[in-house]
Structure formats: C-alpha cells, structure tokens
Amino acid sequence: MGQVVGRVLNRANGPLVAATVDAVAAEEGHICADIGFGGGVGLDLLLRRVGASGRVHGIEIAPTMLADARRRFAKDLDLGRLVLHDAAMDQLPLADGSLDRLITTNTVYFIEDLAPAFAELARVLRPSGRAAIGLGDPSAMGKMPFTKHGFRLRSVAEVTAQLESAGLHVTEDRRVGNSINAFHILVCQRSDTSSASRATDSAIQTAPSDSPAKP
Ligand SMILES: C[S@@+](CC[C@H](N)C(=O)[O-])C[C@H]1O[C@@H](n2cnc3c(N)ncnc32)[C@H](O)[C@@H]1O
Numbered sequence: 551m552g553q554v555v556g557r558v559l560n561r562a563n564g565p566l567v568a569a570t571v572d573a574v575a576a577e578e579g580h581i582c583a584d585i586g587f588g589g590g591v592g593l594d595l596l597l598r599r600v601g602a603s604g605r606v607h608g609i610e611i612a613p614t615m616l617a618d619a620r621r622r623f624a625k626d627l628d629l630g631r632l633v634l635h636d637a638a639m640d641q642l643p644l645a646d647g648s649l650d651r652l653i654t655t656n657t658v659y660f661i662e663d664l665a666p667a668f669a670e671l672a673r674v675l676r677p678s679g680r681a682a683i684g685l686g687d688p689s690a691m692g693k694m695p696f697t698k699h700g701f702r703l704r705s706v707a708e709v710t711a712q713l714e715s716a717g718l719h720v721t722e723d724r725r726v727g728n729s730i731n732a733f734h735i736l737v738c739q740r741s742d743t744s745s746a747s748r749a750t751d752s753a754i755q756t757a758p759s760d761s762p763a764k765p
C-alpha cells in the first residue's frame with residue numbers, strides 16, 4: 551500500500567520536489583533533511599547531491615512511507631548515508647544547527663499549527679544553512695476536489711509571515727512554471743544571523759579539519 555501511494559506521490563510531485571532540491575543547492579558533503587518525504591523522491595535526489603561524504607535525514611509520520619523507504623533505501627541506510635526518523639515536523643529529533651539544507655514539500659497543508667513546526671525548522675538549520683518550503687498555490691489547490699478533505703489551504707503571504715516569525719527569512723518565492731497558479735518554493739535563511747556570521751559558519755563548514763561530526 552505504501553509503495554503504491556509513494557509511487558503516485560513521486561509521479562505527481564517529482565518535478566516540484568526536484569525544483570525544491572535545486573532551490574536549496576545541496577552540495578557534496580552536506581547534511582540535509584527532507585521532512586514529510588512521502589514517496590521518497592526528495593531523499594533520492596538529496597542522496598545523489600550530497601555524495602558518499604554527506605548524509606540525509608528523512609522525517610515522516612506515516613508508518614507506510616517509512617516502511618517503503620526502509621525497503622527502497624536499504625543500502626543507503628546500511629552505509630549510514632541515510633537516517634530515517636519516525637517523527638513530526640514540530641518535534642524534530644535533530645540537534646540545533648545541525649543541517650546545511652532542508653526541504654519540505656506539500657506538507658504545510660497537514661500541519662495545524664505552523665508556529666512550532668517552523669520554529670523547529672529554524673532551530674535545526676545551521677546559520678549558513680538554507681531551507682525550502684514547497685507548496686501549491688492555494689487558488690489552484692482550492693479547485694482540486696481532494697483538498698476539501700483534511701487540507702489546510704493558507705495563502706503564501708500567511709505561510710511567509712509564519713516563517714518570518716519563526717526566525718526564517720524568506721529570500722525568494724521561486725515559482726515552478728509561468729502560470730499564476732504555479733507551485734511556490736519559499737527559500738529561507740535563518741534571520742538571527744548576520745551575513746558575517748553566515749560567512750564564518752560557511753568557512754568552518756568547508757574546512758575539513760573543523761568539520762562537525764555528523765548528527
Ligand atoms: C502530500 S505528501 C508529500 C510527500 C512529498 N514531500 C512530496 O512532495 O511528494 C505529505 C507527506 O507529509 C507527511 N506529513 C504530514 N504531516 C507531517 C508532519 N507533521 N511531520 C512530518 N511529516 C508529515 C505525510 O505523512 C505525507 O507523507
């Protein structure tokens with residue numbers, strides 16, 4: 551069942567997730583996370599980008615998606631390149647400032663209270679880190695019959711304001727396509743760090759002798 555749902559999600563959302571991975575520009579050696587990874591297309595793309603020296607954390611609340619990812623990525627799990635967590639966005643089992651990049655796509659519709667969830671995203675991101683929140687345009691989503699059941703459709707302005715209140719500064723609203731209903735990717739940096747401290751953090755991160763232990 552998880553495999554079928556996962557395949558459907560990957561087929562429908564694959565290009566949007568790929569654009570979100572591109573937006574954070576994950577690099578070789580980075581420590582990244584995909585929160586609410588669903589069918590796992592984001593995990594696959596992030597694993598390819600971070601290479602053998604990087605690590606990807608996959609966070610999910612759905613047991614079927616976790617079980618499917620355990621099967622599909624068994625080799626990466628064995629190698630320790632991928633770590634899967636049965637956890638929710640508002641209680642991430644990750645250390646403060648431990649991620650270089652994080653993505654979450656098509657998840658905000660299912661989160662009742664964005665404030666604690668976005669506070670967690672800000673907490674786990676390094677000062678030089680980058681996050682991307684991918685979401686459908688609410689006017690387009692509102693026309694899809696399935697969104698009448700269990701989806702919370704919020705305006706992009708509201709999601710942006712919640713990110714800013716949580717300490718994530720939205721640097722770009724990147725659209726996927728040219729339509730007014732095009733998917734949004736909100737690219738964020740931590741707002742509590744100056745550009746100077748972000749630069750210092752980047753320098754520490756790229757210096758091999760100072761590289762932090764992988765969380
Ligand atoms: C519509 S699917 C999107 C999956 C994938 N990110 C994509 O874009 O194809 C939403 C996923 O988010 C997960 N999810 C929902 N609420 C969550 C939460 N609070 N924390 C983590 N994952 C959550 C669901 O279990 C589901 O797998």
